[in-house]
Amino acid sequence: MQTILIVDDDKSIRYSLKRMLEENFSVLTAQNGEEALLHMKETSPDLIIMDIKMPGRSGIEILREMKTIDPKSLVILMTAYGTTETAIEAMKFGAFDYILKPFPIPQMKELVQKAIALRKLMKEEVTYAPEPDQRKEEEQIIGSSPKMQELYKVIGQVAPSDVTILLRGESGTGKELMARAIYHYSLRSNHPFLPVNCAAIPDTLLESELFGHEKGAFTGAISRRIGKLEQCQGGTIFLDEIGDMSLSTQAKLLRVLQEKTFERLGGKETLRVDVRFIVATNKDLEEAMTKGEFREDLYYRLNVVSIRIPPLRERKEDIPALTSYFLKKFNRELKKNVVGITPAAMEKIISYGWPGNVRQLENVLKRALLLCQGEWILDDQLLLEVEEKKEAGEARGKKTFEDLLDSLFWELTETASLREGLDMVSAIEKGLILRALQKTKGNQVQAASLLGINRSTLRSKMVRYHIKKGILVVEEE
Ligand SMILES: Nc1ncnc2c1ncn2[C@@H]1O[C@H](COP(=O)(O)OP(=O)(O)OP(=O)(O)O)[C@@H](O)[C@H]1O
């Protein structure tokens, strides 16, 4: 159970907040800043809710001290009418948020939920686990396939430095999980981690969220706002879905990456920041760039350390371990006692293409567990969407030639037959010619035009590969 510390000299506030929260959290209270600091050193609470105006040292001073003790501590400040300015300024010192007194209960509850969710991200370590370690409840990155091992190695190499990292991969491959792993293995793990989803927030709001704004910067900007960049000093910002960022925001981000400076919207003061960026996207940035939707200079800036997370279908050997990890996890969560899945069900899982990757596997297994009455999950309890031909084709179309070569390279390296790969080049050519001839029922003129070569080239290749007309007819029948 998470711990929340309430700091207020007003007894009735302490009491009512405690009552509101103690059902779901373990709640501590303090009457003043000094007492709060003592509690903090003893228990390091997951969230602190503190009044700004208290006798003795103010909430702001205490906040600053708390942040030196633990930069990752999450503090919500309570402010009475008239001290809002102070609360806003406190965001610079890393307060999580502030709330005006008196506050509606649902608003406070929502804020607490948000803070606790963030606390989980920052606190719960993500560890590498080739095979799931079921004793641990923390999040694990499962997988021991060569591709995953390669990934762990790269992450291990780049995490401790401050370089910007670009995570790429299809949806559901684990980009966010990797981002958190990088954070936990970085030298900034004692500082905050703030995720920002660029796709979920409309454009102007995203800029204001990141850079903050001055009062009157745009209609509706009724007071100054301190952005995530300022709030996150010394920490790590995770920009998710960066492919959806508008060009104007991209320009501002580029400047932060290059010069580490920015201005609040509508502001003149140039601010310096020290944050590390981890960004992620499932978009084809190269394509976006040719379409003029993504800045080239930003692309090159981000592409220095680019990590590709392989889709699940390229590392099917990880599926059994992932399956058992998720089964244990959902057994715990849903209070079930499923022992495992039948061989037929496993067969079905292995042969599926998993367009939604690990997230889809996770969801399918969760649903199966809910449907499961006995001890074993049966194959008909796995509700897999039919892989549509069209979709599969699209996915294949999107795969770049580089991707294909990559997977071929890894396949062959694994079977130690890279040499065979070189022979495959002619085998591929022969195979394509045969298929073209089959499709055109042996008509060489049509086959040549299908292949985009002229007829005499086709003839000479047929001679080289010993392709005779007769064979085709036999093969066809
Ligand atoms: N290797 C892994 N081991 C264990 N769990 C994983 C692994 N990869 C992904 N997951 C889980 O799968 C789910 C999806 O992962 P995540 O949100 O990181 O993917 P994503 O790439 O950010 O997806 P999207 O593009 O849809 O945002 C999460 O619940 C995550 O914990």
Ligand SMILES: [Mg+2]
């Ligand atoms: Mg994601």
